[in-house]
Amino acid sequence: MSNSLRGFELREVALPLVRPFRTSFGEERDKRAILVRVDAGDVSGWGECAASPEPRYSEEWNDGVWLALTAFLLPCVLDGGPVERHEDVGARMAWVRGQRMAKAAVEAAVLDAWLRMRERSLASHVGAVRRRVPCGVSVGIAPDVDAMLEEIGGYLDRGYRRVKLKIEPGRDVDVVRGGRRALAATPLSVDGDAAYRLEDAPVFEALDELDLVMIEQPLDHEDLADHAVLQARLRTPICLDESIRSAADARVAIEVGACRVINIKPGRVGGAVESVRIHDVAREAGIPVWIGGMLETGVGRAVNVALAAMPGVTMPGDTSASERYFHEDLTPPFVIDSDGHMDVPDGPGIGVEPLPDRLDACTVRVEGVTL
Ligand code: NPG
16 A cells, blocks of 8 residues: 555645633634645545634634645645654655644655554554543633533533633632532643733632642743742642643643643644653653643544553543534534443544535635645
């Protein structure tokens, strides 16, 4: 079987969200994502880019990703000839600085094709040790505590095993206290999405009293030093998300005491290969990790769920069911069972493919890239 890459196709898709997702960055009503398809030998592989339409969560954004892919990343991957080792793809793109979300989508597509040729699943490739994974759910900022509790009640009925509340300055301690009172037995965490500064330490000292599993990314994504100062003042573990772009970042963050938990988002760190490296660094240091999400369609969700089955992933991730976000996913839906677990795909590659009719119905632009 030939490992030669015949070409790539990019698609931007738009899927209406079941309910708007509000964070301190703003509100998303539709999920817009760029998908990468690679045709290689007799198979195709799929990858999803985690970028959003605007560069708020990350420096990358969809139109910029599209350009980085068509102008630089895809031509140089094609130019390199047949892919013997899947790591070759990362090496071919390494000259391009940053652009991790764009690179992750290319790596995912090529890795999917490469594994399909070998009839091997991504889960087994990354050393999965479980067939099903426990799932958490992320709750956007709601208009008031009652609305938040109503939404959460629905998730708990479905079996989710951890609830993450989004907070922002001015909507934090009171809301979380209300949640804690009503949900005494539920593992709760909060996510500040980098919206606070060290001067806001009193907010976190108040949250520290509320028996939270973790406080995620309270401060600026570039500020490991202040995270270390804040962590030293709190009993609750700080979990870093945006600050951890690579295994090198993870090593520094752990060494300086900036976090006690890491949220690995494969789409943010450049893909599955770097995610495994971060997992390994954290595991070595005794730091628990979990797999985050970026409201991915089934294509990106499949990668997240496979990585969630790695041995050092010891906390439920934001690997929610498709129906949490979409009336209809692009792939057959990811579902959770009544005890809040999701099956890890075990078919070749990422184990799922977009449904052709559904894909066509959601596509808003397409571009092919060949040599
Ligand atoms: O379940 O996929 C999911 C979303 C989990 O809350 C979630 N993601 O800050 O972690 C985050 C947040 C996010 C989503 C951030 C989209 C940026 C874009």
